[in-house]
Amino acid sequence: MNEKLNDFYQYAKIMVSHNIAHLDLDDIVENGLYLRSGGKTMRNYGSCSYLCVENDPRLKSAAIAEIERSGTQLSASRAYMSHPLYSTIENKLNTLFGGHVLLTATTTLGHLSALPVLVERGDLLLVDQQAHSSIQLSAKVVAASGAEVKVVKHNNVEAVKQALEDGQHYRKIWYATDGVFSMYGDLAPLNELRDLLEQFPNFWLYIDDAHGAGWRGQNGKGFVLGEHDLHDRTVVAISFSKCFGVAGGGLVLPNQELYQLVRYCGPAFSFGGPLQPANLAALNASLDLFMSDEIAQLQGQLFDLIEYFNQCAAEQGLPLIAATSSPIRFIAVGNEEVCSKVINKLMGRGIYVNIGAFPAVGKGKSGLRIALNISHTKQDIDVLCREIAICMNEAINEAMLEQEGCYTENVLLKAFNKEISCENVIKKIKSSAWSQMRVAS
Numbered sequence: 001m002n003e004k005l006n007d008f009y010q011y012a013k014i015m016v017s018h019n020i021a022h023l024d025l026d027d028i029v030e031n032g033l034y035l036r037s038g039g040k041t042m043r044n045y046g047s048c049s050y051l052c053v054e055n056d057p058r059l060k061s062a063a064i065a066e067i068e069r070s071g072t073q074l075s076a077s078r079a080y081m082s083h084p085l086y087s088t089i090e091n092k093l094n095t096l097f098g099g100h101v102l103l104t105a106t107t108t109l110g111h112l113s114a115l116p117v118l119v120e121r122g123d124l125l126l127v128d129q130q131a132h133s134s135i136q137l138s139a140k141v142v143a144a145s146g147a148e149v150k151v152v153k154h155n156n157v158e159a160v161k162q163a164l165e166d167g168q169h170y171r172k173i174w175y176a177t178d179g180v181f182s183m184y185g186d187l188a189p190l191n192e193l194r195d196l197l198e199q200f201p202n203f204w205l206y207i208d209d210a211h212g213a214g215w216r217g218q219n220g221k222g223f224v225l226g227e228h229d230l231h232d233r234t235v236v237a238i239s240f241s242k243c244f245g246v247a248g249g250g251l252v253l254p255n256q257e258l259y260q261l262v263r264y265c266g267p268a269f270s271f272g273g274p275l276q277p278a279n280l281a282a283l284n285a286s287l288d289l290f291m292s293d294e295i296a297q298l299q300g301q302l303f304d305l306i307e308y309f310n311q312c313a314a315e316q317g318l319p320l321i322a323a324t325s326s327p328i329r330f331i332a333v334g335n336e337e338v339c340s341k342v343i344n345k346l347m348g349r350g351i352y353v354n355i356g357a358f359p360a361v362g363k364g365k366s367g368l369r370i371a372l373n374i375s376h377t378k379q380d381i382d383v384l385c386r387e388i389a390i391c392m393n394e395a396i397n398e399a400m401l402e403q404e405g406c407y408t409e410n411v412l413l414k415a416f417n418k419e420i421s422c423e424n425v426i427k428k429i430k431s432s433a434w435s436q437m438r439v440a441s
Contacts, residue, residue, distance in 0.1 A: 004359065011336050011358050018340040020347065020355055031055045033375050035352055042352040045384065050215045050327045050373045051298045053289060054245035059282040066281035074277060078263075079270040085280040092287045096219055097238070099230045099252040100259035104268075105275055107210045107239040107249030108134035112141065113266025114235060114251050115176070115206065118258070121146035124170045126163055128177035130154040130184070132208050133360065135176050157192040164200045172202050179209035179224040179236075180216075183356045183369060184321045185328030190227050197231055205234040214243020215302050215327060220290040223326075230254055244290065246282045248275050301374045302327060308378050309370075312385040318392075321367065330356055331368040331388060338399050339366040345391040351384060 001009070015021035019038060027036040032055075035044050053059065066085075074083050086103060093101035104110035115138040119125045127139050129151055143149040148170075152159040160175050167173050179188050188207065196203055209224040217226020220243060224236050236252040253259045263269060275283070289295065306325055313320045313329070321330040333339035336357050343355050346368075356369040368388065372381075 007363070008359050014336055015340055015355055015357065018344045020340055020343045031375075040347055040350070042347055042350050043380065043384075045351065045353045045370050045372070045376070047373055048211065048242045048328075048371045049245065050302055050371070051243045051245075051295075052373050052375050053243070053286060053298075056245065056286075056289065058285045058289065059245055062281040062285035063278040066277045070277045072276065072278065074274065076274070077270060077272065078274050083274065083277060083280055085277070085284055086274075089280060089284050089287065092284070092291065093250060093252075096287065096291060097221060097225055097230070097236070097250075097252045099225075099236070099254055100256055102251045102253060102259055102263055102269075103275065104249045104251060105272055106241075106247070107208065107237055108137075109268040109272055110237050110249045110251050111135055111138040111208070112268035113270075114237070114262050115139065116141045116145060116267060117261055117265045118204075118206070118235065119145075119147045119174050120171070122171040123147045124163065124167055124173045125149045126152050126160060126173065126175045128152060128154055128175070128188075130181050130361075131177050132182055132210070135178075135206075135208055139176065155186070155189055157189050157196070160193070161196060164196060164203055168202070170202065172204050173200070174204045174206055176206040177208070178211070179207050179222065180211040180326045180328065182211050182328065183360050184330045185211075185324055185326040186322035187223065187324055187326065190224065194228055194231070197233055203233065205231070206237070207234065208237045210237065210239035210249070211242055211326070211328060213238040213240075214290070215299055220244075220295055220299075225252065240283055240286070244283065244286045246286055247279050248283055298374060302372065305372050305374065305376055305378070305381065309372060309381050309385070312381050316385045316389045318385060318388060327372040329370040329372065331370065331392075332365070333367045333392065334364055335399070336364075336366045338395050339368070341395040341398070342388075342391050343368065345395060346387060349387050349391070351387055 012021065023037045025035055025037050029036060029041065032044060032047055032049070035042050090101055090103055093103065104113060111134050119142045125139055125142050125147055127136060127149060139149050150163070152163070164173055175193070177188050193205060197205065207224050209222045212223030214220040214222065216223045222238060230236065230252060232254045234254060238250045238252060240246050240248040240250070251262060253262065303325065306327055309329055310320065310323045313331070319332045321332050333342055339355055339357065343353060346353060354369040354371070355366060357366040361367070
């Protein structure tokens with residue numbers, strides 16, 4: 001077992017030992033508002049279904065009707081045939097996202113279909129350090145095919161620019177990154193990257209906007225395509241399992257030639273299974289919802305909650321990594337063992353949040369990953385932030401008393417300051433709550 005895999009395994013065992021990960025749920029209550037596990041009923045802050053449309057009766061009815069019409073599956077690769085709803089859905093997606101959209105079974109399988117055929121021998125693929133694990137996995141396939149792959153520091157546009165200036169001998173230079181980052185909830189520097197597209201004709205962007213599509217942009221176009229129309233040297237990956245209420249992913253490609261290249265030659269696409277009839281019917285109904293006027297109201301509800309959470313987190317002095325407008329909120333803790341204890345304490349108080357830990361983030365950079373959605377209320381957020389402050393204080397004090405060496409007066413979030421510009425947020429920590437902890441100067 002290599003070192004990274006061993007570390008991953010050891011951290012996973014810590015989380016499982018605290019009963020905070022790999023949970024086998026006993027029940028899902030009130031359409032996902034609450035979870036039951038191990039005899040505990042908990043308010044759910046771990047769902048990335050930001051607009052909660054999976055329980056819309058129109059989606060349910062469409063799925064049920066399609067099962068009655070064509071059964072539970074069509075067992076054939078799309079290389080052979082596609083369900084009739086595929087063309088209907090892809091036409092709607094073309095209108096919504098403004099490109100040539102290839103519907104994929106998952107976003108991960110979309111990456112594994114696209115990147116190995118888009119990035120060729122003689123190309124350079126730059127991968128953001130915090131890009132989703134599925135992009136990093138796909139980059140390994142790209143490297144095995146003979147293209148060069150390099151990791152660049154998170155959101156470091158200067159490093160990308162330097163690689164472009166030094167790399168004019170490459171046929172193409174790709175930069176693969178996220179639009180909304182899945183752990184910290186921070187955002188890609190789209191304007192600066194767009195400028196680089198104009199400066200360097202061999203520069204291509206590949207952006208995973210899985211966590212941006214749906215809640216952001218007109219009719220849910222997403223963070224990336226809501227800010228700028230699709231550039232002719234940009235590919236955007238999207239997910240429907242976050243906001244659209246159904247499984248599935250998609251690739252927004254800038255022209256028909258690339259659409260056909262990935263569709264005909266993408267390995268995971270050609271040799272993998274399709275989305276099934278009920279899923280397709282629900283997605284078709286979901287797109288009708290997103291292309292209506294209803295979606296703006298749901299987006300507005302979510303924006304209000306995000307703003308309120310940021311305010312409450314600041315009032316409680318919580319070390320929020322990025323006070324952006326995304327529904328993913330990350331409260332930094334640092335040590336994995338202490339973070340596991342914080343979450344276990346929250347679960348005992350009837351609150352479930354995700355842990356963000358290695359390898360999704362760096363070692364010693366763990367934290368509470370909170371996913372906000374429109375089922376939450378401002379009262380919920382008041383309680384959540386208050387309980388987080390209490391549980392963090394308890395867990396950290398216990399760690400100090402046990403002399404675990406996890407925290408000393410100069411180590412609070414030191415690692416985070418090197419990675420993300422959050423110093424101004426971190427310095428808001430209340431001395432009353434964190435009397436034994438100071439930010440490293």
